[in-house]
Amino acid sequence: MRGYLDTQKSRLGTTNFHQIPINAPKCPFHNFQRDGLMQTLVPKGRANYEPNSLAEAGEDAGPRACPDAGFTTFPANNERNDPAEKLRIRADLFADHFSQARLFFCSQTENEQAHIASALVFELSKVTLDHVRARVVGQLRNIDEDLAKRVAKGLATDLPARIKPAKAAIDMAPSDALSIQKDDRPDIKGRKVAILFAEGSDKDTIYKLRTQIEKAGGSTFLVAPKVGGIPVSGGTLKADGQLAGSPSVLFDAVASVLTEEAANKLSREGAAVQWFMDAFGHCKTIAHDQASRVLLDKAGVEFDEGIVALADFIKVGTRRRWDREPKVRDLA
Numbered sequence: 001m002r003g004y005l006d007t008q009k010s011r012l013g014t015t016n017f018h019q020i021p022i023n024a025p026k027c028p029f030h031n032f033q034r035d036g037l038m039q040t041l042v043p044k045g046r047a048n049y050e051p052n053s054l055a056e057a058g059e060d061a062g063p064r065a066c067p068d069a070g071f072t073t074f075p076a077n078n079e080r081n082d083p084a085e086k087l088r089i090r091a092d093l094f095a096d097h098f099s100q101a102r103l104f105f106c107s108q109t110e111n112e113q114a115h116i117a118s119a120l121v122f123e124l125s126k127v128t129l130d131h132v133r134a135r136v137v138g139q140l141r142n143i144d145e146d147l148a149k150r151v152a153k154g155l156a157t158d159l160p161a162r163i164k165p166a167k168a169a170i171d172m173a174p175s176d177a178l179s180i181q182k183d184d185r186p187d188i189k190g191r192k193v194a195i196l197f198a199e200g201s202d203k204d205t206i207y208k209l210r211t212q213i214e215k216a217g218g219s220t221f222l223v224a225p226k227v228g229g230i231p232v233s234g235g236t237l238k239a240d241g242q243l244a245g246s247p248s249v250l251f252d253a254v255a256s257v258l259t260e261e262a263a264n265k266l267s268r269e270g271a272a273v274q275w276f277m278d279a280f281g282h283c284k285t286i287a288h289d290q291a292s293r294v295l296l297d298k299a300g301v302e303f304d305e306g307i308v309a310l311a312d313f314i315k316v317g318t319r320r321r322w323d324r325e326p327k328v329r330d331l332a
Contacts, residue, residue, distance in 0.1 A: 014038045030063030057129050098142040098169035105144050107178040111322045117147055117332035121154030130157075138163040154332040186317040189217030191252040193318065196223045196243070196275065198262035203234035205257050205289070205310065212314050221251065223275075225266070244271040248279040253318040255287035255310060256295070263291045267298045276301055281328045283320045287313035302327055 008017040014037035017023050032048045033039075047054050047062030055061040065071070105113060120140070124133050133155060140148040141162035152159045176182045193213050197206055210220045223246045224230055224239035240246075248254050254275070258266070266272035276299035279286050285306045288296060301307060306321035325331065 012038075016040070032062060053129075053131065053135075056131055092167060095166035096169065097167075098165055099172065101143045102169045103172045103175065104178055105147060107174040107176065109179055109181045109322070111325060111331075112179060112181055113147070114150075114325075114331035117150040117154065120147075120151045121332045124151065124155060133157065134160040135163065142169055150332045181320075181322060184319055186319045187216065188213055188314070188318050191218045191318040192221060192250075193218055194221045194223050194246065194248060194251040194254045196254065196256040196258070196272075197230070197232065197237065197239075198225055198258055198266065199231055200259040200262055201232045201237075201257045203232045203237055206232075206237065209255060209257070209287075209310060209313065216314060218252075218318070221246065225269070225272075243269075243275065248275045248284070249282060251279075251284075253285040253287070253313075254279045255313060256292040257289055257310070258291045258295070260291040260294075263294050267295050273299050275299075280307075280324070283322055283324045283328075285313070285316055285318050285321065287316075 008023070009015060012020065012023075015033055016036050016038045018025065018029065019038060019040050032050060034043055034048055045054075045060035045062060047060060050062060050064065052061055105116060108116065120136075124136060127133050127136075134157070137148050137152050137155070137157070138160040140151055141159075142165045148162075149159055195206060195209060206222070210222075213220050222237070222240045223243055224237075225243050227239045227242050229236040229238055256263075256276075272295060276286065276295055280296075280299060280301045283306070285308065286296070286301065287308050287310050289310055296307070302324075304321060304324055306316070306319075306324060308316050
């Protein structure tokens, strides 16, 4: 076999070059490669990395290095270290796996910490091996005890023993620069606002709102049940996107300019109700006229400082309303 992996891959076009008969080694070999061109083997079991702990669950853990015939470092010593032995040395700092994680977690707002804990619960809920979940939570205790307790509670499991770190984490002063919410701006500059309208909506109101937003440094995106020229009060207006294809998750804030008739009609359309439900659930500012109240009620929108009249939108801005979150979901 040629000596350079990159040469094999470029000439033969595959990481599986060792399966080509002319290139195959005479001695048996095993690896974790599953994909790529010219894959002719049929790997069994789900182990595709090493080390793993699948054997603890009674599963095939895959190939392991042979202590007798596996790779060993050439014993010659030509490096600048103790001539009595060949060493590969890293600074102790390389063993500190938790200080930065602790700094990051401690720098977040309470809401952001709840998001982190909930995200860990979400991902670990997909893990089918109990001992793996326990190991992860045991490692979390090296970052923050409260974080580990919240994740364990979210998984409905007992708090496992703390796993001893290679190097204990050190406490550092929190940094506001690491928090997205602490660095949030209340203004509209650089933000994108969706304006929902339909047949009969007041064109002047839409134009006035759009002008205010753009003057404040934001941009607007007109959303309607249909694209093209829609008859509105004062002429026709073309939408930038169709309602079902322009979900509110794409925008920093939303506003609606509707007639009572259009709002009642949209309240029977799932896409319109979901549009407001998602905006409320994602803690976004929602500006509305009086006619849109029926849609907001249908979407389960509870009024707070982020649910405002159109005239107050510029003053309120597009800041996310994180204090709303307990109304819409349970976090760890």
